[in-house]
Amino acid sequence: MRSDTILNDAARGSSDPRQRRPIPAWVATTALLLPTYGWLTLAVLLPLLTMFVFSFMSATPMGKTPIVFTLKHYRAFIDQPYLINIAWTSLVIGFWTTLLCAVFGFLAAVALARATVGRMRETLLVLLLLPFWTNGLVRVFSWTMVLRENGFLDGVVHMLLPDIGSVSFLYTRYAIVLGLVHGYLPYMILTCYIALSTIDDAIIEAAASLGARWWTILLRILLPLAAPGLISGAVLTFVPVIGSFMEPRILGGKVGVTMGTVIEDQFTQAFNWPLGAALSFTLLAVVLAIFATFSGVLRRGTTA
C-alpha cells in the first residue's frame, strides 16, 4: 500500500540529522508565485495594460494622428445600439456552449471514473484529450466539410434515408455552438475527471447499500464532488468562447456576427485598436461580473 511507504518516507524525513531553520512563510509563498506572476506581468499583463490605455485614446497611437483622451469607445454600446444585440448573441452562445460542455463533460468524466479501470482508463483519457492537439482552424474547417450541403453528414443520412432532404445546418448558430462544444469539451472532461478521480469508492458503495438509486448517487454525491472541476471547466470554456471569432466566422457564415468578430474586425479591417480594446475590456468586465455573481451564489449555496 502506498500510504505505508508515505509514512515510512515521513519517518525517514523526521530522522534527517540536518537541522534547518524554517523558511519564513511569506518568503516561500513569494518564491513560488514570483516566476509565474513575473512572467505573466511582463508578457501579458503589461501589454494588456498598454491596450487598456489605448482604449481611452481617440485613435490608434501608432500613426501621426494627434491623440486625444476620450471615453467615447466605452460609449459604443449607446452610440451603436446594434452592438447590444451582438453582445447578447455572444453571451447566449457562450451560455449554451458551457451548459452543453458541462453536461456531456461531467457525464463523460463519471463514466471514465466509474466504468473503466487501469490501463483502459488511461488510454481513453489520452484519446479524449488528443483531438486538442490538432490545429483549431483545421478542425473547424473539417466541420464545414461535415455540415455543408452534400457534405459528410448529408452523405451518411442519405445512405440510410435516401428520400429526406438536406439536413445541413452549416451557417446557423447551431453550427457555431457545435464547433465550440467540440473545441472546449476536453477541458471540461479533464477538470471534472480530476475532481472525480479522488472519490472514495466506499462512499458510493455505502450509498448504494442504503438503497440509493443511481440518479440519486449521480446528482447528490457525484455532482457536488465534481463541483471544483465543473467550475474550472466552466471558466476555461465560457471565458474564451465569449471572445472567439474563428468558429462564428467560419461555421456561422452570415449569422456568425459576435463580439469576437466585431473585435477582430477592429484590429484587422478598421485599424481602430482603441474601439476593439474598449469592447474587449467591457466584455472582460461582463465576464468577471458574471463569475462574481455566480461564485457568490455558490458560496451561499455551500454554506447553507
Place this chain on the structure above:
Amino acid sequence: MTEITRRNALKLMSATFIAGAAVSMLPKMAFSAGTITVLNWQGYGTDEAWSIKAFQEATGIEVVHDYYSSEAEMLTKLRTNPGTYDLVILNAARCAQAMAEDLISPIDYAKVPNIASVAANLRSNENFNKDGVGYAVPWVWGLTAVAMREGLPKADSYAVFGDPAYKGRVGLQDDAVGAIAAAALLTGQDMNNPKDLDLVKGTLKGFKPNVKLLWSTEDQWNKSFAAKEFDVAMYWSGGAVRSRRVSKLPVDFVVPKEGGIGWVDGLGIPVGAPNAEGAHAFANWMIDPKFYVEWATKAGAPASANTAAMESLPADDLSRQIHKPEYIANMSIMSALPDDRREAFNNLWQEVKAFYAE
C-alpha cells in the same frame, strides 16, 4: 481632455515600460548583404519559388519573406520593425498613410529601368507620390466586380446582388470598403466619398434575402463556390483568373456598367531598409515582362502595371481578356480614406452585418 502628441505618448510609455521590463535584449538581425526581406501577403507573386530561385541565380540576392494578413497589420509591422524589411507591398489606399508617417522612402527610378513602360496613369497616382517624388513602384492592378457561375445570364449591374432570382445564392466580400464601394457605385455615388451613407446602408441591407455567405479569403471563396453554396458573388479579377485556371472552376468575371472597383498595389522601400539596393533590383524584377508572363500563366495574376508586360501575354490569355487596358484610364481606384470616414464605413458595415445576422 488633454491633447497629447503621439511622440509624447510614446516617450512616456516607453520610459515606463523600459523601466518595468526586466529583460532587455535587442536582437540584431545579422543579414548578409545578399539578402532582402519582403513583407507581403502569402502566395502573392513575390514568393513564387521558381522566381526567387531565378532571381538569386541572376543577382546573388536571397529573398526572405514575412507575411501580413491585413493591411492594418502591414502598417503595424512596418512601424514596430524599423530596419527589418527591404521591400513592402502596399495598396495605393494605404500607401498615402505610409508616406505620411515616413515609413517608406523615395524610389530611385534609375535603379528600376522597367519603370519606363509602366502606365503613366498608375505611375502618377496621387497615392504613390508626394511633392512630385515617387514613393512606390506601381506593381499590379485589378478590379473587384462580379463573378458568376458559368451558364447564368451575365449581370450588367451590381443590382444583381438584390435580384430576387438569386435568393440565398449571393456571396458578398466581408470588407467594409469593398461592400460600400459596390453600393455607392450602384447608387451613382463616388465610391471613395459617398455623400449619402444612409442610401448605401439601405442598399446593402436590401441584399439580405440573397446573402448566403460573407467571404473573406480567396480560399473560402473557391471552396464555397466549388461546394455550390452560391452562384453570384463579389470577387477579385486576379482571383477569378486563378479560380478558372488553377482550380478549374466554372467562373465568369463580369464588370458591370457602374464600373469595377479598381485597386493598385505598389512596391515600396521602407525607411531604414538594410538592403535598399537589392530591394530596387527585386522591384525591377517584379515588373519585368519575363517574370510577369510566367507568373500570370503559371499561377494566375492580377494585371501588371507594366504595359509591356501585359502585351507580352498571349492574346487569348484570360488575364489579358479580363484586364482591359482602357480600365486603367476610367475605373475608380480605391484611394486613401481619412480616419473619420474609415470609421464611419466600418461602423456602417458592422451594422449591416448585424442586420444580416438577425
Place this chain on the structure above:
Amino acid sequence: MRQLGRIYLLAILFFLYTPILVMMAMGFNESQLYELPFRFSTRWYVALMDNQQLLKAGMNSIIIAVITAVIATCLGTMASIALSRRTFRGKSLLQLLLLPPIAIPWLITGTAMLVFFYWSGIGRGMHALLIGHVALAIPYVVLVVGTGFNTIRADLEEAAMSLGSTPIHAFFAVTLPLLFPSILGAALFAFAVSLDQFVISYFLATPGYSTLPVQIYSAIRKGFTPEINAISTLLLLGSMAAILIFARFAKPGDVSDKR
C-alpha cells in the same frame, strides 16, 4: 450501468473524432478544393515530402510546444501550490489576474505584445516567441493543477508533517504523486495551447521563421491544400503513438493504486 458508461464514452469519442477523421480522409482525397465525391490519392503526401517549408514549420512547432509545456507546467504548478495551500492577502486578486490572458482574444493579446515588446526593447525572435507562448499557457496550467489541489485532502500532507517531515519533503512524497494526473493533464493542455497558437508566432517570430499554425493561418488567404491535412494527420498519429508508449512504460498516476 458500467456497460452504459462505456457506450456513452464511445459516443463522445465518436463526436470528438468526427472532424479529425474527416481531416485525415481529406488528406487522401484527390481534389485540391476538398470536393466530394472522394477519390483516393496519395499526391498530397508526396507533395508534402517535397515541401521543406511546411515540414520545417511542423518541426519548429513541436520544439516550441515541448519547451512551452515544460516551462509553463513547472511555473504554473509552483504558483498553484501557493494559491491552493497558503493563505495570504491579495490571493483573490492574483487568481483573478489569470483570467485576462484567457478572456482577451489572442489577436488582441498578440497585438499588445508586438507593440509592448517593440517599445520595451524585447523585440522579436525566438525568445519573444517563448515568452509569449509560455505566458498564454500558464493560466491553463494553474487552473487545471488547482483543480487537482482542491480535490486532494490537505490532511495527508499535514499528517506527514506532523510526523516530522519537512513541508518540501511532504510535498514530494505525498502531494506530488497524488497530483500527477492533474500535472500531466496540464502539460498536455499547455502543449496544445502552444501548438494551436498562431497570433503570437505570427507577430513575434523573426521573418523567415515559421510554425505550422502560422503556415495554416497565412495560407488561408490564397488557399490551403490537403498537404496541411497530411501534415496534421502525421503529427497527430505521431503524438498519439508517443503518448501511448509513454503511458505504457511510465504508468504513473494510476489512481486505483492510491487507496
